[in-house]
Amino acid sequence: MIERSEPDPPKRPARSIQVDGRQMPFQAGETILEVAQRAGAEIPTLCHDPRLEPAGACRTCLVEVEGQRRLLPACKTPAQDGAEVRTETERIDRHRKTLFALYLTDHPQDIEVAERGAPNELLEMAARYEAPRDWGFMESLRDNRDADRNPYIHFNADTCISCARCTRYCEEVEGVSAITLAGRGAETTIATVDGLSLMDTTCEMCGGCVDVCPTGAMGEKMPLTREAKPERELTKVRSTCNFCGVGCQLDLNVDPDANDGRGQVVKVTSPPAGTTTNDGNLCVKGRFAYDFIHHEERITSPLVRNDAGELVPTSWENALSVAAAGLHGVSERHGPNGLGFVSSSRCTMEENYLVQKLSRAVFKTNNIHQCAAT
Amino acid sequence: MSRHDAASVPDRLREAGGLLEGVARDIARETGVPEAHVWGIGSFYHMLSRSEAKVRVCTGLSCLLGGAQEVLDAAKAQGLPVEEASCLAGCDVPPAVLRDRRTMPHVTVEDVKAAGSDWSKLDSAAAPGETEWTGAVGPEGAADGELAIDLCKPAAPLGAAFKAASELGPEGVIDLLEAAGLQGRGGAGFPAHIKWRGVAGQAEQERFVVLNADEGEPGTFKDRECMLRRPDLVLEGLAIAAHAIGAKDCYLYLRGEFEVPLGIIRRMIDEAHASGIYGDIHFHTHEGNGAYICGEETALLEALEGKRGMPRIKPPFPVEVGLWGKPTLIHNVETIACVPGIVERGGEWFRGLGRTEAGTKLYCVSGHVGQPGTYELPLGVSLDELVAAAGGYVGELKAFSPGGASSGFLPAERRGDPLDFAHLGGLGSMLGSAGVVVLNDTVDMRWAAAQQLRFFEAESCGQCAPCRIGTRYLRESVERQARGDDVDGPLANAADAAWQMNEGSICGLGQAAPLPLTSALKYFPEAFEEETSKEG
Numbered sequence: 087m088i089e090r091s092e093p094d095p096p097k098r099p100a101r102s103i104q105v106d107g108r109q110m111p112f113q114a115g116e117t118i119l120e121v122a123q124r125a126g127a128e129i130p131t132l133c134h135d136p137r138l139e140p141a142g143a144c145r146t147c148l149v150e151v152e153g154q155r156r157l158l159p160a161c162k163t164p165a166q167d168g169a170e171v172r173t174e175t176e177r178i179d180r181h182r183k184t185l186f187a188l189y190l191t192d193h194p195q196d197i198e199v200a201e202r203g204a205p206n207e208l209l210e211m212a213a214r215y216e217a218p219r220d221w222g223f224m225e226s227l228r229d230n231r232d233a234d235r236n237p238y239i240h241f242n243a244d245t246c247i248s249c250a251r252c253t254r255y256c257e258e259v260e261g262v263s264a265i266t267l268a269g270r271g272a273e274t275t276i277a278t279v280d281g282l283s284l285m286d287t288t289c290e291m292c293g294g295c296v297d298v299c300p301t302g303a304m305g306e307k308m309p310l311t312r313e314a315k316p317e318r319e320l321t322k323v324r325s326t327c328n329f330c331g332v333g334c335q336l337d338l339n340v341d342p343d344a345n346d347g348r349g350q351v352v353k354v355t356s357p358p359a360g361t362t363t364n365d366g367n368l369c370v371k372g373r374f375a376y377d378f379i380h381h382e383e384r385i386t387s388p389l390v391r392n393d394a395g396e397l398v399p400t401s402w403e404n405a406l407s408v409a410a411a412g413l414h415g416v417s418e419r420h421g422p423n424g425l426g427f428v429s430s431s432r433c434t435m436e437e438n439y440l441v442q443k444l445s446r447a448v449f450k451t452n453n454i455h456q457c458a459a460t
Numbered sequence: 461m462s463r464h465d466a467a468s469v470p471d472r473l474r475e476a477g478g479l480l481e482g483v484a485r486d487i488a489r490e491t492g493v494p495e496a497h498v499w500g501i502g503s504f505y506h507m508l509s510r511s512e513a514k515v516r517v518c519t520g521l522s523c524l525l526g527g528a529q530e531v532l533d534a535a536k537a538q539g540l541p542v543e544e545a546s547c548l549a550g551c552d553v554p555p556a557v558l559r560d561r562r563t564m565p566h567v568t569v570e571d572v573k574a575a576g577s578d579w580s581k582l583d584s585a586a587a588p589g590e591t592e593w594t595g596a597v598g599p600e601g602a603a604d605g606e607l608a609i610d611l612c613k614p615a616a617p618l619g620a621a622f623k624a625a626s627e628l629g630p631e632g633v634i635d636l637l638e639a640a641g642l643q644g645r646g647g648a649g650f651p652a653h654i655k656w657r658g659v660a661g662q663a664e665q666e667r668f669v670v671l672n673a674d675e676g677e678p679g680t681f682k683d684r685e686c687m688l689r690r691p692d693l694v695l696e697g698l699a700i701a702a703h704a705i706g707a708k709d710c711y712l713y714l715r716g717e718f719e720v721p722l723g724i725i726r727r728m729i730d731e732a733h734a735s736g737i738y739g740d741i742h743f744h745t746h747e748g749n750g751a752y753i754c755g756e757e758t759a760l761l762e763a764l765e766g767k768r769g770m771p772r773i774k775p776p777f778p779v780e781v782g783l784w785g786k787p788t789l790i791h792n793v794e795t796i797a798c799v800p801g802i803v804e805r806g807g808e809w810f811r812g813l814g815r816t817e818a819g820t821k822l823y824c825v826s827g828h829v830g831q832p833g834t835y836e837l838p839l840g841v842s843l844d845e846l847v848a849a850a851g852g853y854v855g856e857l858k859a860f861s862p863g864g865a866s867s868g869f870l871p872a873e874r875r876g877d878p879l880d881f882a883h884l885g886g887l888g889s890m891l892g893s894a895g896v897v898v899l900n901d902t903v904d905m906r907w908a909a910a911q912q913l914r915f916f917e918a919e920s921c922g923q924c925a926p927c928r929i930g931t932r933y934l935r936e937s938v939e940r941q942a943r944g945d946d947v948d949g950p951l952a953n954a955a956d957a958a959w960q961m962n963e964g965s966i967c968g969l970g971q972a973a974p975l976p977l978t979s980a981l982k983y984f985p986e987a988f989e990e991e992t993s994k995e996g
Contacts, residue, residue, distance in 0.1 A: 142773040143923050145964045157963055162773050177963075184960035185926060187953070192929045221953050224932060248922060257494070266500030267768065267922075269509075270751070272932045274922030277503070279484045279495040287496065 103169040112165045119147055119160035127173045130182065130211045132300045133249035134161045137359050137366065138258050144249045146211065148181055149173050157181060179215070186217030191224050192272075193301075194244050201316050204302030208247060228275035229268075236284040238291050238307055238374045241276060246303035248274045252295035259367065264289035276304070293373040297356050297366065306353060308374070314352040315341055321349075324357070327372040330458075331434040335362035336372050338379075351379050413449065422451040431458035461492030463784055467766040469493055470749050473502045474716075478511025493766075504768040504921075505749035506545075507561070507716050514579040516545035516558040517567075520678040521865070521911050522826040522897055523547075526554025527568075534572040540579050546752055546918055547678040547865075548717050551826035551895070552595045552833050557582070561747075562719045565593055592720050594688045595681060596833030598849055605805060607836050608798050608813055608820045611685055615692040618728075619737040621800035625700040628803070630660060633704040637799070639807025641818030646672055646755075646792030647863070647892045647968070649881035655789055658779035659705040662787040669701045669710040670764065670783060670790040674748050674755040676715060677864035678915055679895025682822035683793035685834045687714075687721035690797060691728040697796035699738040700803055705789050708740055713760050715748040722747065752919035756967050757790045759921065770923040771967035792893075794822050816840030816878045823879065827898040828854040840878040846896060855900030859984065863892025865912040866972035868979030869905065889979070890972075905980045905987035910938045912976035920969060927970025930961040934977055941988065951988065954981070 102111045103118070105125040112121045117140065122129055133144035142162035149160045152170035157178070160171075172178070190212055194200040200209055212219070228243035250267055253276060257263045264287040268277035276295075278287045295304040314320075320339040327334040337355045344350035354376050359366030378384055388405035389397040400408075416424050427445040429438050438456055445454040469487060476483040479502030488495035502508045517523075517532040535542040550556025553565030564584035575582035587593035597611040625633050638653035659667055671694065675683040687694060698710040712729075714722050722745065729743045746764055748754055754763045758772035761783050782788020798819060802810045811818040815838040823846050826832040830851020837846060843860055847853055857872045862879055867889045870877075877883060881891045899908060913935040922928045934957060941951050958974030965971045981988060 142966070145924050145926060145966075148964065159773060180956075181960065181963055184956045185964050188929045188933060188957060188960055189925055191933055192925075218953075221933075221957075222937075224929075224936060247925065248928065253496075253500075263494035263496050266494075266496040268500050268503040270504050270768075270922045271917060271920040272922065272928060274928060277496070277499060279488070279499040280481055288494070 101165075101167045103165050103167070103171055105171050106173055116165050117161060118149060118151070118158070118163045118165050118169070118171055121165045122149070122160060122171060122173055129160050129173055130215070131161055132207060132211070132247065133251055135251055135255065135298055135359065138251065138254045141250060141254065144247065145185055146182070148178065150175055150178060182211075182215040183217045186212040186215055187219070187221045189247060190217060190219055191221045192226065193247070195223055200245055201302065204296070204299065204305060205317050206245070206302055207300040209301075224272075227272045229273070229277065229281075231278065231281065231283075234278075234283040234285075236289070236291065236307075238293060238370070239284055239289075239296060240305045240307045242303050242305060243275050244303075245301045246276060247301055248276075249300060251298040251300065252276060252304050255294045255298045260290065260292055260294055262288050262290055262292075265295065291370040291374065292368065293370065294367060296373075297368070306374070308353075308377070317353070317355075320352065322355070327368070328432060329369075329371040329375065330431055331438070332364070333434065334364035334368055334372050336368060338376070345380065351376055417449055422449055423453060425449050425451050426453035427451075427455070429454070429456040431456065463765075465491040466493055467764065469498055469501050469766040470505065470508065470763070471747070473498070473505075473508045474747070474749060478508050479503060480511070497767075501766065501768055504770075505751050507750035510543065513541050513543040514560055515540050515542040515582060516548070517542060518546070518548040518550060518554075518556045518558075519544045519911075520547040520551060520915065521861075521899075521908060522551035522679060522832070523555040524911060525827055525899075525903075528555035530569055531555050531557065531567055531572055534569045535582075538572065538575070539577050540572070540575065540582070542579075545750075546915055547676055547680075549675045549681040549684050549715070550595075551679050551897070552681055552824065553586070553593075554826070554832075557584070558717050559583075561716050563717045565595070592688065592724065595685055596831050597685055597689065598833065598835045599837075602836075605809065606813075608801050608810060609686065609690060609693060609794070609822065609836055611689045611822070611834060611836060613690075615690060615728075618692055618696055618732055618735070621696050621803045622699045622703070622738060625703055625803045630704040630706070633700060633803060634660065636802055636807045640798075640802045640810035641807070641814075642795065642798055642802065642810065643817065643819075643881060644792060645794040645798070645821070645893070646757075647677070647866070647890070649885075649891065652791070652795060655779055655791075656701070656704055658777075659707075659787045659789045662780065664787055665706070667705055667707040667787045667789070668783045669698055669705065669707045670757075670760070670778075670788055671698060671710065671712040671793060671796060672755060672757060672760055672790055673712060673714040673718065673721070673793045674752075674760055675718075675793070675893075676752040676755050676919075677866060677893045677895050678912070679826055679861055679864045679897040680824050680893040681826075682824050682834045682894065684718065684721055686793045686797050686822070687718070687725055691721075691725050693797040693800050694725065694793055695728055695732055695743065697799035698743065699732075699741050700799050701789055701791070701796065702738075702741045705787075707789070708742060710741065710743045711764055711783065712743060712745045713748065713754070713764055714745060715754075716750055717748075751921075752915075753921045753967075753969055756969060759967070760790070761788065768921075770921045771969075773966060814839040816880045816883065821894055824893075824895045825850040825898065826896070827860075828857075828900040828903075829898050830854060840880040840883075842877060843875045843879065843896065843898075846879065847898060853898065853900065855902060857898065858901040858903060859899045859905060859908070861895070861897040861899075861976075863890050864895035864897075865915055865976060866890070866968065867892045868972075868975030869899075869908070869983060870979070871983040889975070905984040906938060906942055909976045909980040910935060910942070913938060913973070916969060916973035920973075924964070924966045924970065926961045926964035927966070927973060930957050930965075930970065931973050933957055934961075934974055938977060951981075954978075 105122045130146045140162040142159035147160040148157035150172040226244045230243040322337040338351045339353040356366045356368045387399045429441040442454045472487045484498040548556040557567035566586035642652040643649040754769040759769040763769040778788040813820045817839045821839040835849045859869045917931040
């Protein structure tokens with residue numbers, strides 16, 4: 087008979103690594119960064135985006151792994167069973183301080199320039215890790231694309247850190263590949279074929295490059311011309327894009343003081359990747375076509391024509407009964423096929439369903455169409 | 461877009477005359493590679509992005525000591541389309557000058573003057589026309605079996621060592637390499653048999669052999685001589701490697717400036733293919749387009765695939781995930797050229813040829829010596845012995861680089877130390893590619909360090925910040941200091957920047973780039989005390 091006086095030793099999960107001494111189970115294929123983030127470790131990243139293949143290029147996420155001579159990029163290194171990872175050591179602290187100090191020698195010193203348009207993650211990290219700021223300054227050798235006449239996307243090469251998040255997003259998520267890393271060494275920049283305007287390339291103006299850029303080098307043209315405040319002074323209001331039925335979530339960035347204190351939408355940003363169904367992606371309409379919101383000709387209440395044929399504001403109740411009476415009148419005078427219904431691709435699927443039901447079941451006609459159907 | 465179409469992009473750009481307007485779009489249409497990517501690829505390689513420069517004068521340290529600046533100035537004065545080039549692997553024949561894709565030795569101011577204003581007429585009186593020039597090599601008259609390679613012997617008929625390897629079988633060949641103790645001769649000194657066994661043991665059956673002939677480390681030109689004089693050993697070694705690891709295709713990546721070696725290698729490949737001596741093993745050549753970083757093995761693989769030559773993050777290593785994601789054995793020219801001898805004469809024989817480590821080694825010597833050239837000596841000889849073989853010192857020895865720019869500088873006191881992988885590594889330097897550059901006491905070490913920093917800055921691929929920014933930062937710091945622009949010391953942060961480059965860079969270029977400066981500061985602090993720098 088086997089005596090079992092000792093309790094079973096605590097079971098170690100099938101696969102686990104240690105992160106700063108804490109045992110963390112992981113699934114095959116997870117990177118050190120993913121596991122460490124679950125463990126609550128703070129690892130800075132600049133070139134990383136969960137939607138993209140890891141690049142390991144910005145070097146901010148280097149960590150120590152027991153038995154490895156060199157520091158390893160957490161974003162690119164697969165977790166391996168039994169690995170001991172350290173994210174807070176003297177060596178890593180020196181690494182972060184000196185790396186950010188070098189970055190800053192190649193970055194605009196003027197905070198207003200460096201923060202134009204978007205939060206600058208590099209500056210935030212340099213401050214958080216107390217990187218020295220007295221290493222001097224070198225003028226950027228990166229080519230701009232100032233002559234690009236496209237209306238939406240501005241590339242400010244001075245603040246570019248060549249992390250290639252934009253080019254990788256353009257290729258891997260959008261499948262467009264309109265922009266590329268070009269040149270090499272200190273002249274490495276983001277370029278289009280032949281230096282053309284984005285308008286003359288495969289670019290679809292989705293603005294994903296603007297969204298993924300950690301420093302705001304890829305920025306939006308419209309706020310620049312409107313002298314908008316830095317993004318951190320704006321209020322974000324979550325909304326649903328109404329350009330089509332997909333239902334992308336977006337954040338209206340409101341300047342509360344603008345428009346005589348009534349507030350004004352000065353920019354649209356996408357919620358962080360992984361938080362909404364559109365996974366941080368938007369298209370040209372959702373991201374850039376928001377100027378209708380405050381347009382002076384925007385219709386903000388129902389209108390019906392008076393006897394003189396002029397449009398005058400009215401209540402929804404009245405507007406709907408006028409419309410219903412008109413539709414019934416046509417049907418009675420000309421029969422059901424005297425009517426036709428055209429729905430909008432800005433409606434949701436459910437709304438489109440209801441329109442066709444209205445057409446077929448209520449007005450007894452199959453003359454129903456939707457503008458995206460052709 | 462097929463693998464082949466994507467890989468053809470650099471070649472197509474070259475055939476189109478470089479990255480001229482409209483070219484990228486045409487190539488995108490022909491290959492299916494996105495047009496922006498074609499642009500990005502073309503802009504990476506200097507011989508494609510700056511195709512208007514038809515003449516390139518090497519301004520590496522050895523060529524500057526050999527009069528490169530005067531040649532460059534003369535070419536500029538005559539209005540030739542000229543620019544500075546990073547090392548052309550002609551440090552023994554300074555100054556080396558590239559005309560289109562042909563590297564010419566010993567180009568003089570008189571040669572430049574003779575060309576007038578027509579770049580295509582520029583020729584070297586030392587090797588005019590289509591001369592298949594070679595550099596000095598030694599030792600001459602070695603007995604059979606005394607040297608692993610022996611550059612002085614004529615090329616041997618192909619096939620004998622391959623036949624012996626076929627009889628031994630793959631395992632037998634790899635066991636021989638292990639017994640020989642062959643270390644990779646491209647720079648890292650990694651044991652060859654571990655790589656061979658690593659590839660041979662992969663589950664994936666499609667495998668490749670790649671030859672790294674992108675010789676570009678300043679001070680290094682041995683692979684050039686190997687291909688010029690013993691292309692037989694190179695092909696034979698590749699075929700044996702392919703047999704041992706189960707590969708059918710061998711890719712030979714030669715830097716684009718190696719027009720002359722490429723011609724010789726191609727003739728021998730044609731001969732091998734025509735004779736069928738290696739069965740179904742095939743050789744493919746690829747020309748580089750002007751990027752030192754492509755000598756880094758994973759950058760080379762990217763370039764072979766037709767992309768920008770930016771190093772990959774390791775691991776995974778090429779042994780597992782290499783060319784087109786397949787297991788790949790990649791070796792330097794000299795390493796591969798050692799293989800036939802090992803197969804024919806055995807591992808013990810090779811091991812016995814060395815002094816402190818296995819084998820003889822091709823040492824490149826340039827700078828202030830009597831007869832710069834490539835000398836095959838037992839691995840572990842001292843600088844004094846090496847220089848004695850190369851015609852002795854010119855002037856009083858002050859400093860030397862034992863293994864190219866990446867190895868930094870060592871002081872004259874180290875002249876008796878063994879030049880091998882382990883000992884030099886222990887000194888914080890390295891044997892690297894054994895590109896030994898000798899400097900006498902006329903050289904200002906701050907100036908010499910600045911030249912090496914300039915090289916690394918020009919050749920940084922730009923992928924990671926420590927190297928992209930750090931190489932420029934250090935070069936500017938030294939130049940500012942030399943000008944006396946020294947507000948609380950521009951070199952004050954050099955140690956921290958150097959530490960960051962070494963810790964943070966993705967590949968060996970950025971990791972080694974600060975060494976010329978940090979070693980010069982360590983061994984020659986007095987050179988950084990004066991305000992103005994004398995030109996070496």
